[in-house]
Amino acid sequence: MTARVLAPFGARDAEVVARRETGGYVVFTALDESGPEPAPGQFYMLSGEGWGSAGGRPFLPRAFSVAAAGKGDGGVRLEFLLEAVGPATALLAALDKGSRLTLTGPLGRPFSDPAAVNPGAPGAILVGGGIGVAPIAILRRHLQANGIPARTLLGFRDEAHSGGLELFGTCQEVGLAFEDGHQGHQGYVTDLLQVALKGDDAASAAVYACGPPAMLEAVRVICADRGAQAELAMESPMACGYGACFGCAVPLSGGGYMRLCVDGPVVRADEIETALVAGAGHR
Ligand SMILES: Cc1cc2nc3c(=O)[nH]c(=O)nc-3n(C[C@H](O)[C@H](O)[C@H](O)COP(=O)(O)OP(=O)(O)OC[C@H]3O[C@@H](n4cnc5c(N)ncnc54)[C@H](O)[C@@H]3O)c2cc1C
Ligand code: FES
Numbered sequence: 001m002t003a004r005v006l007a008p009f010g011a012r013d014a015e016v017v018a019r020r021e022t023g024g025y026v027v028f029t030a031l032d033e034s035g036p037e038p039a040p041g042q043f044y045m046l047s048g049e050g051w052g053s054a055g056g057r058p059f060l061p062r063a064f065s066v067a068a069a070g071k072g073d074g075g076v077r078l079e080f081l082l083e084a085v086g087p088a089t090a091l092l093a094a095l096d097k098g099s100r101l102t103l104t105g106p107l108g109r110p111f112s113d114p115a116a117v118n119p120g121a122p123g124a125i126l127v128g129g130g131i132g133v134a135p136i137a138i139l140r141r142h143l144q145a146n147g148i149p150a151r152t153l154l155g156f157r158d159e160a161h162s163g164g165l166e167l168f169g170t171c172q173e174v175g176l177a178f179e180d181g182h183q184g185h186q187g188y189v190t191d192l193l194q195v196a197l198k199g200d201d202a203a204s205a206a207v208y209a210c211g212p213p214a215m216l217e218a219v220r221v222i223c224a225d226r227g228a229q230a231e232l233a234m235e236s237p238m239a240c241g242y243g244a245c246f247g248c249a250v251p252l253s254g255g256g257y258m259r260l261c262v263d264g265p266v267v268r269a270d271e272i273e274t275a276l277v278a279g280a281g282h283r
Contacts, residue, residue, distance in 0.1 A: 023163025044105030129211025155189025
């Protein structure tokens, strides 16, 4: 398993140093002057200017996966990919260059390398859906930097609910699926996964996925049926992000619960009962 990067104690102030729109989504870059570089799959709790302004909402910080990270002069540049779906994401998506925000992180358990997911894996199959492409993008870059082959499959509902493809850089091997069929395969990204697992020896595959609960559940079931090993980056409502409130508990396949903020958000597909987590933000 990739080592978890531990967050320094407490929340930090950071400056927004870049912002751009990408399809229906927004990417902004925060300069974290004193934090460590995160591992792929980890997340931050974010809050910012205007918090509490809409009748007290948003009240608590919200969780966001890091989509890209790089150490440079002045600190670590952290890129976040957002879809404005509620009060917190609307405020964060509107932050301009020069705005300030508050962050805690990096938090949670990161993705493992393919050899740890499945010792026989010749590479990785990456599956991203909607805003869930964020942690898949940083994982893709990490694998590329380490010379590990990866095939990337990305799915979106339609053009208005898509974006962030540029986060995948120059990688050629990206399979696209759109539910409205305006580009790539018409249908679900899991259709592409079924084809990829047919061509390969599924038993030697290492699959990584992030996306809406229904997509993650389909990935979990497909991989279980084919005997493929998988890691899923999941969402659940998170109030604290560091294990104190138990708001993020998800049921385990062997009974009991895990706290997704500290025992996840990346989980082994076979350790959870279902990926259909109530209250996860995205459809
Ligand atoms: C580990 C992790 C990583 C994440 N990474 C990202 C990311 O990279 N980018 C990103 O955009 N988001 C990400 N999210 C999701 C984001 O944190 C949530 O969508 C957040 O709640 C948005 O806050 P909000 O105030 O804008 O919307 P909220 O008011 O919290 O609502 C968000 C959405 O959830 C729905 N919703 C709210 N409460 C419920 C409920 N009880 N039951 C069902 N649906 C409900 C709302 O209708 C809305 O569509 C991540 C979440 C987690 C846990
Ligand atoms: S969000 Fe509080 S315990 Fe996980």
